[in-house]
Every structure is written in C-alpha cells, then in structure tokens.
Amino acid sequence: MFRGGWLLLGMLGGLSFGAAAASAPPVPWPAGERLTFALSWQGIGVGKFNLTAEPTEGGWRFRARLETTGLARVTGMGLEWDSQVGPDFFTDRFQQNLTEPFGGTTRLVFERQSNGSLVRVLHPNGEKFSFSSSTKKVLDHLSLIYFLRLHPEARLVTAVDHPQLIQGKLEPLRASTGLVGFRFARGDLLLEAWYYQDAHRTPVRIIFGRDFGRLEATLVMNSSR
Numbered sequence: 001m002f003r004g005g006w007l008l009l010g011m012l013g014g015l016s017f018g019a020a021a022a023s024a025p026p027v028p029w030p031a032g033e034r035l036t037f038a039l040s041w042q043g044i045g046v047g048k049f050n051l052t053a054e055p056t057e058g059g060w061r062f063r064a065r066l067e068t069t070g071l072a073r074v075t076g077m078g079l080e081w082d083s084q085v086g087p088d089f090f091t092d093r094f095q096q097n098l099t100e101p102f103g104g105t106t107r108l109v110f111e112r113q114s115n116g117s118l119v120r121v122l123h124p125n126g127e128k129f130s131f132s133s134s135t136k137k138v139l140d141h142l143s144l145i146y147f148l149r150l151h152p153e154a155r156l157v158t159a160v161d162h163p164q165l166i167q168g169k170l171e172p173l174r175a176s177t178g179l180v181g182f183r184f185a186r187g188d189l190l191l192e193a194w195y196y197q198d199a200h201r202t203p204v205r206i207i208f209g210r211d212f213g214r215l216e217a218t219l220v221m222n223s224s225r
Contacts, residue, residue, distance in 0.1 A: 025150055027060075027146075027149070027150065028149050028150070028199055028200045028201050029053055029146070029149065029200060029202075029224075030224045031053070031054065031055045032052070032053070032054060032224060033051075033052065033053045033222070033224045034050065034051070034052050034222075034223045034224065035050070035051040035052075035202070035203065035219060035221070035222055035223075036048055036049070036050050036051075036219070036220055036221040036222075036223070037049040037050075037051070037206065037217035037218055037219050037220060038217070038218050038220050039066060039215060039216070039217045040215070040216050040218075041214070041215050041216075042214060045069065045070070046066070046068055046069065046070070046077060047066055047067045047068040047069045047070075048066070048067045048069075048220075049064060049065075049066050049067075049079075049217045050064065050065050050067065051063070051064045051142070051145075051203075052064075053146065056084065058086060058087050059084060059085045059086045059087055059089075059092065060084070060085050060089070060146070061082070061083070061084050061085075062081070062082075062083040062084075062085070062142045062143060062145075062146055063080075063081065063082050063083070063142075064079075064080065064081040064082075064142055065079075065080050065081075066078060066079040066080070077099060077100070077101045078097065078098070078099030078105065079096075079097070079098055079099070080095075080096070080097040081094070081095070081096050081140070081141060081142045082094070082095045082096075083140050083142040083143045085143050085146075085147075086112075088137070089143065089146070089147050089150060089151075090112065090136070090137045090138055090139060090143070090147075091110060091112060091138050091139055091140050091143050092111075092112045093109075093110065093111050093112070094108075094109070094110040094140035094142070094143070095107065095108070095109050095110075096108045096140075096141075100124075103124060104123075104124025104125070105124060106121065106122065106123050106124060107121070107122045108120070108121050108122075109121075110138065110140060112136055112138065113132075113136075115134070116132055116133050116134040116135060116136055117132065117133050117135055117136060117138050118130065118131075118132045118133075119131055119132070119133075129163065131163060135158060139157075141191065141208065144191070144193075145193050145203055145206065148170075148182055148193060148195070148201075149195065149200075149201040149202075149203070152172075152180070152182075152195075152201070154170060155169055155170050155172075156168075156169055156170070157169065157170055157184060167186075168184055168185070168186040169184075170182045170183070170184055171183045171184070171185070173192075173194070175194065178197055179194045179195060179196065179197070179204060179205075180194070180195055180197055181193060181194035181195065181205075189209075190207065190208060190209050190214070191207070191208045192205075192206070192207040192208070193205070193206050193207075194206075202219070202222060203219065204218070204219045205217065205218055205219065
C-alpha cells in the first residue's frame, strides 16, 4: 500500500536568502508547539498525527509521529518524521521511517552537506540505495509545512522524489472558509497544506500521497507550552 517515492522540497525562486544565516526571521509559532491531527487514509481513520517544534542552537527541530488505532495498528502501519533545520530554515537533516501494513520499515535519511545534499534509503529487505545532488536549499515534508508559515510567497520548488529530482510549482489555494493553502502536485505525487490567516498561520489540514493513496490530516488540538 505504501510502496512509492519520497518527497523532499528545495526552494528555487521568488526569495532572497543572502542574509538568512546572519539573522533568522522570527517565527509565528511558540517553542514547544504541539499540534495533533486526526489522520485518515482513503477516508478511513487510522489514528492521530502529532507535530512538535522545538528550538535548537541556530535552528529548529520538527518531529511528527503517527499513533495508530484500529486496523492500522493491527496491520503494523507506521510513519515518523524527524527534521532539523538551520537558521535559513532549510533542512540540515531529515529522517523518515515508513512502515507498510503487514510489511517492514523503509528508512530514508537526507543530509545537507558542504557540496550539496545526500539521500540514503534502506528498504525492508536490506536493499540500499543512495543518490546525491548539488542542491543545498532543500525542504522535507515536515520542514516545508513550517517554512510556508514564514514564507507564503514561495512558489517554485524542486522535489527529490526517489530516485530522482523533479521540479514543479507551489499552487496557491483559497477556501470559502477563509483558509489559505498551497499544493505541490507532479505526476502521482501530492502535498497540500492549509493554514489559518492569522498571526500564527497554524496548519489546519495537510494532505499527502501518491500511488499508495491519499493521507489526510485534520487539526483537532493545539497544545503549546
């Protein structure tokens, strides 16, 4: 069900980052923010999806973990994201652990390096795959959600979709409820995020998927320390 590619996003245009490292912009979320989403797959509830944001020296660490319920727990479904960004809010390191129902766990690790970036994938059967890119300004699924809270003007992106880079645009969206959203869609890959139009720009709805189907997360609780 979950066999497919992996998405990392790099911003290519519409922004200037020359002084980003020297003075990171203030963020609209508090340290220790914890967002809880109800997650469904193809319209079927599979559990809760928890997102947290913690400051680190010179950057932030974002984490997401799926707490499964019902059939999703029985079948062994699992999803974890761990993203660390620098003062420019691009990803320094990202790890994704994706467990397919009745299958093993596939691990993806992204690292920003001095000469670009490196992606390593470990499949459940032990097969390994890796590739590198000269692109340094990269965002993963999780850091992109927070990045757009800072930079809603971002438009052009490049996606590292295993096993190769793809390019596309972020499509701005508006809802009758007053929410604003962004969609990246290329082939069978989809990532969409919707936000409140207030000072915090809290994400309310997140949709992601490809050949395994559509996962949809809806905000149910905002617990900030």
